[in-house]
Amino acid sequence: MIVTRRDEIVEAAGVLLEQHGRDGVTMRAIAESLGIRAPSLYKHIADKHELEVALIAxxxxxxxxxxxxxxxxxxxxxxxxxxxxxxxxxxxxxxxxxxxxxxxxxxxxxxxxxxxxxxxxxxxxxxxxxxxxxxxxxxxxxxxxxxxxxxxxxxxxxxxxxxxxxxxxxxxxxxxxxxxxxxxx
Amino acid sequence: MIVTRRDEIVEAAGVLLEQHGRDGVTMRAIAESLGIRAPSLYKHIADKHELEVALIAxxxxxxxxxxxxxxxxxxxxxxxxxxxxxxxxxxxxxxxxxxxxxxxxxxxxxxxxxxxxxxxxxxxxxxxxxxxxxxxxxxxxxxxxxxxxxxxxxxxxxxxxxxxxxxxxxxxxxxxxxxxxxxxx
DNA sequence: TTGACAGGCTAATGCTGTTAGCCTGTCAAG
DNA sequence: CTTGACAGGCTAACAGCATTAGCCTGTCAA
The missing domain is CATH 1.10.357.10 (Tetracycline Repressor, domain 2)
Incomplete structure (x- = not known):
């Protein structure tokens, strides 16, 4: 099972959500936990909403x-x-x-x-x-x-x-x- | 029954909440509906949280x-x-x-x-x-x-x-x- | 060797709540 | 009256937010 960068992003968001609650899930924090900058996330997802939908699913x-x-x-x-x-x-x-x-x-x-x-x-x-x-x-x-x-x-x-x-x-x-x-x- | 400025602020926030949902309740929007600027609100309330508590009550x-x-x-x-x-x-x-x-x-x-x-x-x-x-x-x-x-x-x-x-x-x-x-x- | 593209980056925008510091009108005390 | 305090406005500014524009570089196929 291949793990795309997108999957990593969603997972990082999930970890932040569990650990720091909804307010802890910022694009900057997600990016930081992957060692990149926030704008780079947008190469893989459309916006934060898409991220939330993935977490919900x-x-x-x-x-x-x-x-x-x-x-x-x-x-x-x-x-x-x-x-x-x-x-x-x-x-x-x-x-x-x-x-x-x-x-x-x-x-x-x-x-x-x-x-x-x-x-x-x-x-x-x-x-x-x-x-x-x-x-x-x-x-x-x-x-x-x-x-x-x-x-x-x-x-x-x-x-x-x-x-x-x-x-x-x-x-x-x-x-x-x-x-x-x-x-x- | 005297209506303080604080009361007016809370009421304005309530109207915004009903009409535009939670995202519509910004300090700037509240201030604007009273004809003043956002920072002036802080002469009457401590912060937005206090406002929400008042609405909840x-x-x-x-x-x-x-x-x-x-x-x-x-x-x-x-x-x-x-x-x-x-x-x-x-x-x-x-x-x-x-x-x-x-x-x-x-x-x-x-x-x-x-x-x-x-x-x-x-x-x-x-x-x-x-x-x-x-x-x-x-x-x-x-x-x-x-x-x-x-x-x-x-x-x-x-x-x-x-x-x-x-x-x-x-x-x-x-x-x-x-x-x-x-x-x- | 060339060219395309994936995937980083910085800089900047417009929004948010909030603070600092200034100014002015009102009103009570001397 | 004059003085001084204070209530209640104001502008400018800051940090943090999501997001966009535009640039650069490494990889890989033609």
């Missing part, structure tokens, strides 16, 4: 890999396994996670299928119920961003809130499955 | 007011009323909403009680169940940010996902109420 792949591993584990309730993996991955890569979710997704610029793969695992874990999958996804995303932004009080039992949320939604899936037409009782 | 008040009005409405399920108000307010003030949630909350710099008031309504709507309140809050926050970031596919029934999520969590509250010790069946 990378993030989706990593995230989907984490989901896959979690589901493969097996014994757990699938939804809970995904939820754990979601939280763990996000807390392990806070800056990348925020980069991926802070802004409208630049779908057109992302490689085909990269987003879908990640979403597919969530859908699978919720037995294909789209509304529940979206609710679970939103819940997980909300939990993570609130935790990353220190919005929960210090004494909050965050794990309990996760269990409560996921169990509630899973129960709803089960109910819908048993009673697909939504007939009453 | 304002946002919490607005949000809490919206919740209050929603709960006062009455006939609905309280949790659903709050959820609707949450979504509506956020979609009406997308830039302010993001400013409020994008970054770790600068709690020390916020006026006392401003955050608590907003949270209290959510807790009230969930019958005081803290885990469920946190789950519901995270769910709502996640739904809003995903919607604002265009993360749902165009054909997604967002309202249905809201209903699914809130109903799931409310059902869980009811269950816990009836069975507070968590005994089985």
């Amino acid at each position: 990378d993030g989706f792949v990593q995230q989907a890999d984490a989901f896959e591993k979690a589901l493969a584990g097996g014994n757990d309730v699938p939804a809970m396994a995904i939820a754990d993996a979601y939280r763990t991955w996000a807390l392990d890569h806070p800056h990348l996670y925020r980069l991926m979710t802070d802004q409208p997704l630049p779908r057109d610029e992302l490689p085909e299928g990269v987003e879908e793969r990640s979403v597919a695992y969530v859908l699978e874990a919720l037995a294909g119920d789209r509304d529940c999958a979206r609710a679970a996804w939103a819940f997980a995303h909300g939990m993570v961003t609130l935790e990353l932004a220190d919005r929960f009080p210090p004494d909050a039992d965050i794990a309990a809130a996760w269990r409560t949320g996921i169990e509630s939604i899973v129960a709803n899936v089960a109910a819908t499955q048993n009673d697909p037409q939504g007939d009453q009782k | 304002d946002g919490f008040v607005q949000q809490a007011d919206a919740f209050e009005k929603a709960l006062a409405g009455g006939n609905d399920v309280p949790a659903m009323a709050i959820a609707d108000a949450y979504r509506t307010w956020a979609l009406d003030h997308p830039h302010l909403y993001r400013l409020m949630t994008d970054q770790p909350l600068p709690r020390d710099e916020l006026p006392e009680g401003v955050e608590e008031r907003s949270v209290a309504y959510v807790l009230e709507a969930l019958a005081g169940d803290r885990d469920c309140a946190r789950a519901a809050w995270a769910f709502a926050h996640g739904m809003v940010t995903l919607e604002l970031a265009d993360r749902f596919p165009p054909d997604a029934d967002i309202a249905a996902a809201w209903r699914t999520g809130i109903e799931s969590i409310v059902a869980n509250v009811a269950a816990t109420q009836n069975d507070p010790q968590g005994d089985q069946k």
Whole structure:
């Protein structure tokens, strides 16, 4: 597998992002960590935005890999396994996670299928119920961003809130499955 | 009620935020909309951060007011009323909403009680169940940010996902109420 | 040997927040 | 009245940001 200069640039940007957060990712810093000057970067990438898109795409792949591993584990309730993996991955890569979710997704610029793969695992874990999958996804995303932004009080039992949320939604899936037409009782 | 120059500055910043998004809020733009020059702003505020904190504090008040009005409405399920108000307010003030949630909350710099008031309504709507309140809050926050970031596919029934999520969590509250010790069946 | 091109470079531009230092109008104290 | 302080403007300037223009050099194919 050949490593182009562009790949090196993206990787350097990724390292800076993890280590120094979003503000640490400047064109000068990226260039410096490669031993060149900032304007030279533009021989390989169009602009900083393209760099961010590459990082985001990378993030989706990593995230989907984490989901896959979690589901493969097996014994757990699938939804809970995904939820754990979601939280763990996000807390392990806070800056990348925020980069991926802070802004409208630049779908057109992302490689085909990269987003879908990640979403597919969530859908699978919720037995294909789209509304529940979206609710679970939103819940997980909300939990993570609130935790990353220190919005929960210090004494909050965050794990309990996760269990409560996921169990509630899973129960709803089960109910819908048993009673697909939504007939009453 | 006296309006200080500082108030005018904060208000001008708020208008710019609503109209042109976060990037539109520059010290020069704020100054220009008041007919003065950027450096003069520093006679009234310490730095841009202080300005953002003021906008955030304002946002919490607005949000809490919206919740209050929603709960006062009455006939609905309280949790659903709050959820609707949450979504509506956020979609009406997308830039302010993001400013409020994008970054770790600068709690020390916020006026006392401003955050608590907003949270209290959510807790009230969930019958005081803290885990469920946190789950519901995270769910709502996640739904809003995903919607604002265009993360749902165009054909997604967002309202249905809201209903699914809130109903799931409310059902869980009811269950816990009836069975507070968590005994089985 | 020539010519093209990849990939560096410096210099410069226009944006950002922010500081230093100056000036002027208002207003209270002597 | 006059004096002096101060509030609140101002210009000039700085450092850091992404980015562009234009130049130079080493490599490699024709």
